[in-house]
């Protein structure tokens with residue numbers, strides 16, 4: 117309920133800074149009151165049938181919202197996550213993800229619309245003034261605060277002990293320094309560090325099966341098979357450096373497919389009789405990957421579902437990764453062991469450093 121009608125209008129008053137305030141009134145304590153338009157009742161305020169109708173509309177919106185949320189969960193359970201559907205402007209996406217996202221979005225919309233409709237049509241709609249206290253304290257409080265501040269400064273010895281004051285200011289000036297050093301971790305670009313791995317240290321590096329610890333020979337791999345592998349000598353590097361950094365960069369997967377199924381590679385003839393080597397580290401944000409679908413040659417990252425076609429130079433066919441999986445060039449040495457003939461075609465791991 118507005119208080120304005122009980123108060124004298126004082127158009128043309130001056131505010132604390134001398135400016136004229138000609139759009140407001142003040143009450144007897146000098147507080148501003150903005151003029152309020154006369155309240156116009158809504159149809160739902162005066163017509164019980166309209167209010168009942170609005171009530172039903174709100175109930176319908178809440179019901180629709182709940183149904184959409186339940187439908188989203190049902191769709192998520194009902195659809196196989198590998199089943200893809202074509203969506204205009206988006207392309208091929210997982211049916212269960214699509215319906216889960218769409219129905220949760222619709223459910224949130226209906227619930228939000230119900231809440232707004234309820235508030236606008238059925239909750240009290242009269243305008244009212246909410247008074248605030250003036251921000252500026254009275255003169256006595258201000259003088260007391262200044263007095264206390266001065267007494268605190270004198271008692272702390274800030275002014276009378278220059279040695280303490282200067283050393284404190286010096287220490288405070290150095291306080292942001294560690295932050296600056298920590299900020300240094302945001303750069304420089306890690307691209308060069310990610311470009312070089314153990315595979316590039318020698319002209320030929322033998323490949324070790326990560327599971328068995330055995331050197332890999334081409335005949336160990338059947339068509340359709342996958343092996344997680346590391347470079348020979350990785351343990352020694354780990355002991356020398358005391359870190360797992362090289363393992364994180366050098367881990368690979370080997371897959372074998374029929375050579376006629378290979379559409380493209382990152383270098384001419386980089387496979388060995390259908391055996392291909394790719395980095396095991398996803399180019400999105402670096403999860404290790406070894407989910408491989410033999411029939412489609414798709415490598416699927418479990419973290420955010422980026423999918424790479426290993427028969428087509430590791431190209432991204434789905435998901436948020438912005439760059440294909442880096443490939444290694446393979447061959448065999450004089451003793452018939454599978455070897456890498458150099459480093460990856462490009463830096464391994466996440467590609468955030470490419471932005472900008």
Ligand code: FES
Pocket residue numbers: 398399400401402403417418419420421422435436437
């Ligand atoms: S880390 Fe692989 S898709 Fe995100």
